[in-house]
Each structure stands twice: as C-alpha cells, then as structure tokens.
Amino acid sequence: MKFNLVAILLLFFISCSDDDRIIDDLALEGDWVLSNVICFCSFTEDVDFSLTTINFDPRRGMVTVDHESDYEFFRKSGEHFYGGQANRINFSDGAVFFFETQGDQLTLTFEDNPDIADDEVTYIFNR
Structure with missing residues (x-):
C-alpha cells in the first residue's frame, strides 16, 4: 500500500514541469503599480494608490507586495x-482572485462570496 502511494506521488512529480502550467501566469510576471481600487467603499482624496506595488515571480509561485503608505491594498506586505x-489565483488563506492582463494593465478581481454583502473589490495595476 505504501509503495503504491509513493509510486503515484513520484509519477505526479515527474509529470509536472515548468512547461505544464496550471495557471496562465506568465503575463503576470514582473512589477506592477496599483492605480485604482474599485469597491463599495470610499477613500479620502489624498489616497495615493501608487504607493502599493506588487511583483509576480511565476518561477517561484510567489507574489511580493510592498506598501509605502498606511493603507494595505490587495494583500499584506x-x-x-x-x-x-x-485565470484564477488562489492564496493559502482561501482568497481567490480572477485576473486579466491587457497590455500594460492588470486587473485583479476578488471572487465574490454570495453570502457576504458588498465584498466585491477590483484592483487595477499598471506596469
């Protein structure tokens, strides 16, 4: 029984490669600067969204978030x-975002939970 489990796991790891991407994340790669947040919320006029930057590294499966302001958008630093x-990004805390890239613009939309009112939020990033 243990041998079968080990054989299956070994086969799984051997069959995976960088060319067999589950998520189409090559378009995400690189640095992005937040330009807008669309939600059922309000911000003061002096909020500078561009103080939030993200960097996607698809090779490592990591996104680095940096906030240079008091506000934390998208994820914690x-x-x-x-x-x-x-086109879905999943995080370990259960958060799921849909993404779309068009040229130098990245749109990340939080997957709405129908049981929670007004949790819709969309983040617009530019290169």
Whole structure:
C-alpha cells in the first residue's frame, strides 16, 4: 500500500514541469503599480494608490507586495505563495482572485462570496 502511494506521488512529480502550467501566469510576471481600487467603499482624496506595488515571480509561485503608505491594498506586505488554474489565483488563506492582463494593465478581481454583502473589490495595476 505504501509503495503504491509513493509510486503515484513520484509519477505526479515527474509529470509536472515548468512547461505544464496550471495557471496562465506568465503575463503576470514582473512589477506592477496599483492605480485604482474599485469597491463599495470610499477613500479620502489624498489616497495615493501608487504607493502599493506588487511583483509576480511565476518561477517561484510567489507574489511580493510592498506598501509605502498606511493603507494595505490587495494583500499584506511581504511574500505570498499563490497557485490556481487558468485565470484564477488562489492564496493559502482561501482568497481567490480572477485576473486579466491587457497590455500594460492588470486587473485583479476578488471572487465574490454570495453570502457576504458588498465584498466585491477590483484592483487595477499598471506596469
């Protein structure tokens, strides 16, 4: 029984490679600067979204978030592992975001929980 489990796990790891991406994240790679947050919330006029930057490193499956202001948008500062499928990014805390890239713009939309009112939020980043 143990041998079968080890054989299956070994086969799984051998079959995975960098060319077999589960998430289409090559378009995410690199540095992004927050330009806008769209939500059922309000911000003071002096909020500078551009003080929040992110960097996706698909080789490591990590996104690094940096906030140079009192506000924390998207994720807390630091490195976060991510995974997912197609255009969905999953984090270990259960947060899921849909992403779309168009040229130099990245849109990350939090997956809405229908049981929670007004949790919709979209982050717009630019290169």
